Amino acid sequence: MRLEIKSADRIGISQEILSVFSQHLWNLRAIEVATCFTYVHIEPDDVSLDKIRSSLDKVEGILQCREIELLPSERRENHLQTLLNRIPDPIIDIDEQGIILAINQAAKKLIGNKADKLEGRDITSYIELDHKALASDKAITTEINFAGTPYIADISPVIADAEAEAKVTGAVIVLRSMNTLGRQISLMQTRNDQGIENVIGQSAKMKLLIEQTLRFADLELPVLISGETGTGKELIARAIHNASSRAKAPFLAINCAALPEHLLESELFGYAGGAFTGAQKGGKPGLFELASGGTVFLDEIAEMSIYLQAKLLRFLQDFRYRRLGGTTELSANVRIISASHQNLVALSAKQLFREDLYYRLNVLSLELPALRDRKEDIALLTRHFIANAAAQVNQQVPDISEQAMAILQHYHWPGNIRQLQNVLFRLVALNTKAMIGQEDLADLLAQSSDQQAQAVKDYSDTRDWKSAQAAFEHGLLTQLYPLYPTTRKLAKRLNVSHNKIAMKLREHGLD
Structure with a gap:
């Protein structure tokens, strides 16, 4: 039986209440004291509440005695456990000796929901790290194997404040699966959902592209996307992923031209602990591992070195690989979508791109039209970008004159959609009128044209x-x-x- 005894705030009243229970030889299992309240858990439960009340009448200041379902500490523990069980990541609480004190429901499922075989056990029975490393005074993030499955572990110390100095009394371990981490990275790479509905265009070429994109989404085959810079190759890749059966799994993108060879290799395949100077102690998973069940987008694939092309080709044969410096063979369930603005056939003829890799990547192909080849879509894109730009700079959406729209439609747009978007954003940001006129746009495009001409003009072959x-x-x-x-x-x-x-x-x- 659990009781809540309400009393006046008087010194010594709790001791007098306990003295009554002691005189009647009632077994106290637990007691909690707060200002004006004493909570007790007594056994056996066959003691009547009326008898307890009559016994407490002798104590001066008793205001109320009633039965309750749980003591305050039990109620808090129940709420905390419910909260922990709502968290999908496994959470394990250990003491300074590495003994498991508490776990949540997700952690129970790691060993078949047999909590009695996990709580009270030494954590080193399940992971290969020493408990001293787990119970350090600094928060760390490392890769561990728990019950044979790789996880990224966030380890936070539990510190008790002592009078002289803080003392570590244990640690809380949060395990994140590679797939969960991959989804988080994918979410950070994407500002919003980018499905096929975000592909803007009513021209015949765009309608055909959208139709092909949706058809390819249902096929578990590699896709090669080609097109000039700024035509939206990554948007199409994301649209394929989001329309496929892998939509709920990660979509991870990497630009092959942005990293040197050794960094790109470690980003794709990961590395084992101690693989090179400066490597993380527990190693690091690569994109192929993090994107398990999802899609990896390799942008500017033509910039990949011949060495990495050979390694990627080997991976595509059976989707098995080893981490950099590792000995364990891993497998990845990923779909590869690649893209390039260069002519891979011409590069293969010059032996700058492996022909066998080209055929592996080019099982399905999409050719994105340049903006100058779909001029009927420019008006639609212009209104969309103007509205977005106005929202970003917190202005009213300006109108655009017919003359200004005609200039946009006749311009050759060497930077394609990206250039159009940037020009319109700058135009809206600088605009102070309700209407964007011909003169505003002409000056802006002229400046852009002059800068491009100066940047790309080469006079080395000039005759005179x-x-x-x-x-x-x-x-x-x-x-x-x-x-x-x-x-x-x-x-x-x-x-x-x-x-x-x-x-x-x-x-x-x-x-």
Whole structure:
């Protein structure tokens, strides 16, 4: 029987209550004291509540005595255990000797839900780390094998404050599976859901692309996506993943051009502890391991070294591999989607890309059209990007004039959708009017064209001054004439007479 005894706040009243229980030889299993309250758990339970109340009447200051279901500590423990059981990651609490004190429901499932075989056991029976390393005074994250399964363990010390110094009394271990960690990384890589509904376009080429994307999503085969820079290759890769049966598993992307060879190898395949100088003590899983059950997107695959191409080809044969510096053979259940803006066939002919790897990756292929080849989609994309930009800079969505829209549709967009998005964001951020006009857009695109021309123009093959001048004039007029489609407008832009502009246009065959 559990009782709550309410009393006045008087010194010594708790001792008098306990004295009553002692006189009647009632067995006390537990007692808790708080201001104005004494909680007791007595046995046997056949003692009547009325008899207890009558016995307590002799104690001055007793206000109430009632039966309760749980003591406060038991109630708190029940709530805490319920909270822990709601957490999907296994949680294990150990003391300073490495003895398991408490676990949650997820931890019980690791050994077949047999809690009596886990609590009270030494943690080193299940993992290969010494308990002293687990009960250190610093929080650590390391890879461990628990009951034969690899996990990433977050180990936090439990510290009791003593008068002289803090003392470590144990540790709390949170185990995260590789798949869970992969989903978390995937979530961080993606700002929002990027499904096929985020692919914007009504042109015939885009309708065909969307249809092929949905068809390929159902096939468990590698996909090679080709297209110019800025055409949205990663968006299509994510759309394939999100429309497939792997949608709930991780989607992890890596740019093969962004890392040197040895770092890219460790990112893809992981490494064992001590594999090289500076390696983490417990090793590190690679993307193929973290993306188990999901998709790995290899962007700019043409930039991968010949050595890594050979290793990737070996992996694609049976999806088995070893970590860098490791001896254990692992397997990965992943789908590979790769992408490149380069011509892999031409690179294979020059022996810069392995032909056998190309055929492994190019089981299914998608060709993304350049923005200049789907001009009918520019108006749709423009309104979408303007609305997004206005929301980001906290402004009202401006309108765009027909003349400005015509300039966008006639521009050649060497940077494709990415360039269009950046131009429109800058335009909205600098805009102070309710309408985006032709003059606003023309100046902005002219600046962009000038910068690109300066960045990519190569004069090393120039024959003489006259030919270089002619090439410059032709390039200048080719870029600016669509933005200023009359001789007077272009002359005003370049600060020359309109007769000179007309003459130069005829000279270069642009009129």
